Amino acid sequence: MDSDDSATDWSSGDEPQRKHRNVASSPSQPIRGARPPQRSGLRPARKTLPLVPYKDWVPGQSYEEHSPVCMHYIMEWKLTLNKKTAAKQTEDNLVVAPSDFWNEELASKIADIVQSTGKSYKADATTIAISVNDRSERDITKHFKELQIDWPVVEKQHQGWSHLLRIGKTVRVNVSFNYMESGKTGRTAGRGATAIQLGERDTRLDAEPVVSGAPDAWRQVYTILRCLDPPCDRGPYCWQDPDSKKHYKLMGHHLRSLVKSVQQGCKLERHDDVPQDIRTQLYAEEQQHLHRKRKRQNSGTYPSGQPMVINKHIPTASGQALTSPNISGSHSVTCASSRPASFNIL
Structure with missing residues (x-):
């Protein structure tokens, strides 16, 4: 079998000329019904057919x-x-x-x-x-x-x-x-979300091998944003604010947005490259989390007739704060350097 014949030109499939023995030069051997031509019709020469690129x-x-x-x-x-x-x-x-x-x-x-x-x-x-x-x-x-x-x-x-x-x-x-x-044993809701997140990573990295020379978008995002700091309890993936050095936990929808931005051509080589839209979403979600936490802590500690006022201050890229009763979670992914932070105030 010659497997190299098919590697380059798949359109050619001519069979080589078969070598037949000259039976006329051996009169002592009987000729039995001209079998070789009939056998070639039943069992072809072992020439490999090519595959189509x-x-x-x-x-x-x-x-x-x-x-x-x-x-x-x-x-x-x-x-x-x-x-x-x-x-x-x-x-x-x-x-x-x-x-x-x-x-x-x-x-x-x-x-x-x-x-x-x-x-x-x-x-x-x-x-x-x-x-x-x-x-x-x-x-x-x-x-x-x-x-x-x-x-x-x-x-x-x-x-x-x-x-x-x-x-x-x-x-x-x-x-x-x-x-x-994986992870079929009992776990809390938060751990379950993390397990699903890790499952998405494993599936992508296993089933989408890098065919071209460019890094796979999922692999790139997971590698850069994997938290390796021992004190951090936000992991396994988080974004570190370049100014405050605070860690923000990255959930599955954050990672998918980051992958999408990389696939669209945005640069992601370090934490500073995280798009501003995603930063804004992380700030808003963190403030909502703190608001719910304070509300639980303060419940029952104030007199029944005394109102409690809570303002939510969301930091922007310049360090200022905006106050709003609600922040919309919808956003479109843009590169970090494309435009400043924006808010949808309802």
Whole structure:
């Protein structure tokens, strides 16, 4: 098998000239019915058919031909959560490398399905079975830890059967992803939110590998904003105000907004680069938290007829304060240097 022939030019599939023995030079050996031409029709030469580069693939286009010029196969994938089937699908007539289909299409599907459950799951194992409906070939099964798939090993066997397509055989790739729920023991509401937040991180980092040379947005945000200061009880992720040095806890919706800003081209290399809109939201949420805390502490300590007045002062980038009865949580993400802080006062 010559696997290198298919790596560059997928449009060429000419078979090499077969070498036949000159039986006329051996009169003592009988000629039995000219069998070699008939055998070549049943068992083709083992020349590897190429795969289509992902950039040239047209989803939905039929590549089923009587004389195929490229490798095509069927992929059946299944996602299990705690060993129970959560989703499965058949991808017909694929012509791109399985690794390309995983990186460009399937990884994001798996990540979205896992996150849609609202629970914390982590990749446990991946099983890949490759088969062809030919009696002379046995199924090949490979097991991998988490999502650490050795695609070259898989694709070597997968493409090694491509010559059988010339006689009408079908190659199948069955992929099973199993995720296990983490942190199923009892916990408080706050710890539960943190576990979900960590689950989102694990899912993204596992199921969205870095295909290009640029850092993954989720990985970049988590790396920069992970709190490593031992005294901090706000973690595991928080933003440190460059002026006051105070730590502000980052929840899942804050992190998603930061990822979105990075994906839109905003720079995020240190805490100073956190967009002003997100800073404003953190200030407002902190003030609301302090207000509720003071209200609980002061309940029952004042005479029944004496009113209690509480003003909320929200710091701005310049160190001034605004007083408002309510701060809207809605905002649009902009880069830190794009405009000063703004408030929606209802």
